[in-house]
Amino acid sequence: MTQWFDPHFISLSLQNQVRVGEVGGNTLGFYGCQMSPDGSMILAHAFHGALHLWCKDQDKERGWRPGVVISGHFNAVQDLSWDPEGEFILSVGSDQTTRLFTPWRKQDSKQATWHEISRPQIHGYDMQCLAMVGGFQFVSGADEKVLRVFQAPRNFVENFASISGISKEKLLQSTSLPEGASTPALGLSNKAVFQGKMLSQHSKEEQFSSISDQYQESYFHPLSLTEPPPEDHLLQNTLWPEVQKLYGHGFEMFCLASDSTKTLVASACKASKAEHAAVLLWSTATWRQLQTLPYHTLTVTQMAFSPDAKFLLAVSRDRTWSLWRRKLPTPENPEPSFSLCAHTTKDTAMHSRIIWSCDWSPDSKYFVTSSRDKKVIVWGPCMLENSEEPVFPLEIKPCSSILDVGDSATAVAFCPSLCSDRSYLLAVGLECGQILLYRWRPGQVGDVCWIFVCILSVVSLHQKSFQRQSHTLAVKRLRWSDTERKLEEKSSWVQLASASADHSVKIFNINKQAL
Known part of the structure; x- marks a missing residue:
């Protein structure tokens, strides 16, 4: 005899035993989760891509504690x-x-x-x-x-x-x-x-x-x-x-720079006219605006103070750079101020496209520019007379052969210390995501003064012979650490950090003695 059950009379009693992942702040909750096969961990991902991990606490019957996960x-x-x-x-x-x-x-x-x-x-x-x-x-x-x-x-x-x-x-x-x-x-x-x-x-x-x-x-x-x-x-x-x-700025902010003494900040915003392309200087002691530095006609894309804090360099979408010299303080004007001492114009510019990035050599003698035109150029030397103000503007020219890196050079950075042979070490970031290392020596234009060192890569843990690009999209910023780290005995290591449009920040440990 077959027995029939009316589904309306069937009931299930479900009880909430454990609740994890109460998320506050600016979030829209979880998109999904997965429990480990042994039931000891729960991994979830949220709306903004963040990962959440909870591990079962063996000391408590129903206890779960948050675990350390990758974030970015x-x-x-x-x-x-x-x-x-x-x-x-x-x-x-x-x-x-x-x-x-x-x-x-x-x-x-x-x-x-x-x-x-x-x-x-x-x-x-x-x-x-x-x-x-x-x-x-x-x-x-x-x-x-x-x-x-x-x-x-x-x-x-x-x-x-x-x-x-x-x-x-x-x-x-x-x-x-x-x-x-x-x-x-x-x-x-x-x-x-x-x-x-x-x-x-x-x-x-x-x-x-x-x-x-x-x-x-x-x-x-x-x-x-x-x-x-x-x-x-x-x-x-x-x-x-x-x-x-x-x-003080009229449009959205675009770039910032601070000097080595941490007493000054330079800022620039997006600009389509000269009146908005001026660089503003701020005092970190009072946070007052100290000076307006007008020269460029389009957005200043990046700025850099020299390590000795005597110069401020600015590069722009207008394909030119400007160099500002720090004036000596006077009783009438004790606060820091800068004056234009060198620049390129549309007629003298060496770059034919937007200049994306710039940086200074550690001794403040040279500076480097990189552009969408695939060129990297070192300029200098920035040697001033001992007078308070030069009679004529400095005439700074390329002091290296022009380096063609084969792709839009979106970021460039000098290592803050010299290599063992007293050459300069530069990192160049490209729009394709690669990071290139070069050694450079001062020389006459036309001399072979660039030495290619390597392409920074990340090695797969599973296939040691497989290498991929440092990044998968444009490198936005390169920064060397100012402090050398002894990561291995009798070895001098430096650290390079990179930021990219591929959502990642990467840090490379580089042994200068091995270059």
């Missing part, structure tokens, strides 16, 4: 900068974030790996540029007319000391630092949060009981970290407070 930008990385001590890297991107990366070593591992440990700025505009102006202070620019200055909070400095192993007393120079920062509802400025002013959960609920308060403030919760934080903490609890806004 989910759109083009536009700029990056090392901190003065070479301990961490700051980067900005078109994903509207500023991110901080530093090496971290597990307790059972001898090799350090780089991880994101702070997201100082989560913005409403695409980020374009930044400049470090101290160990824990930076200026950033986005697709808006405002520059913003950020200062590290106490909670970050303490956690950075725990993760990096550096003495907290050495890092904490000020006792008046805020504890952290929070983002106001519908705001773009990170507000400082001081000790004793962090709201309790009860007071938060009371404050936002109104139906009209649909966009609540992202509240800061102090962290005590010994390893890189998970994504939910990066989104909400690692912000840096904004300490200053700088107004």
Whole structure:
């Protein structure tokens, strides 16, 4: 006899046993997840590409703890900068974030790996540029007319000391630092949060009981970290407070530069006319605008102060460069000021397309420019007379044969120290994603003074013979660390960081003695 069951009388009792992944901040939730075959880990991915990992805690029956995962930008990385001590890297991107990366070593591992440990700025505009102006202070620019200055909070400095192993007393120079920062509802400025002013959960609920308060403030919760934080903490609890806004530009910000003394910042915005293409100089002591430097007719694409802080170099979409010399202070004008001392014109320009990038040699004698026309040119020497002002403008010409790199040269950087044979080491980034290394010696135009060293590549762990490009899209920025690291005994190593339109930041360890 067949027995029939009415489906209306069948019921299933499902009980929620564990909940993981409560995500706050600027996110739209998860897109999917996967559990490991042994059931000990859960890996999820969110709307903005972030990975989340939870590991089952064996000491607790139903306990799950966040795990350390890879994180990074989910759109083009536009700029990056090392901190003065070479301990961490700051980067900005078109994903509207500023991110901080530093090496971290597990307790059972001898090799350090780089991880994101702070997201100082989560913005409403695409980020374009930044400049470090101290160990824990930076200026950033986005697709808006405002520059913003950020200062590290106490909670970050303490956690950075725990993760990096550096003495907290050495890092904490000020006792008046805020504890952290929070983002106001519908705001773009990170507000400082001081000790004793962090709201309790009860007071938060009371404050936002109104139906009209649909966009609540992202509240800061102090962290005590010994390893890189998970994504939910990066989104909400690692912000840096904004300490200053700088107004003066008429269009969206495009590039920034700071001098070696960290007393000056130069800024430039997008421009289609000469009146908007002027470079602005700012004092980091007062954050006042000191000077306007007009010369170019189109957007200044990159700027660089010489290592001795005596010159400022600017390159532009108008295919020319301008060189500005620092004036000696006088009793009437003690503040820093610059005057135009050399430049190229449409008639004397060596580049036939946009000049994308520039940099200085470590001795401040030469500077290099790279362009969409596939050319890399070294200029100089920048030797001035001992008088306060030269009678005639400096006549600076190419001091090398023109290097054709075969593709649009989007980034260039001098290594801050010389090679063993006293030659200069340069890195050149291309639009195709490759990074080329060259050694260069001063010589007459026409001399063979360029020596190709190598193409930086990433080697596959599974097929050691297989190599791929450093990046898959255009290299946006190249920066050498100013501090040499002894990564191996009796070897002198330097580190090169690169930012790319392929959403990645990469760091290369390079042994100069092997070149």
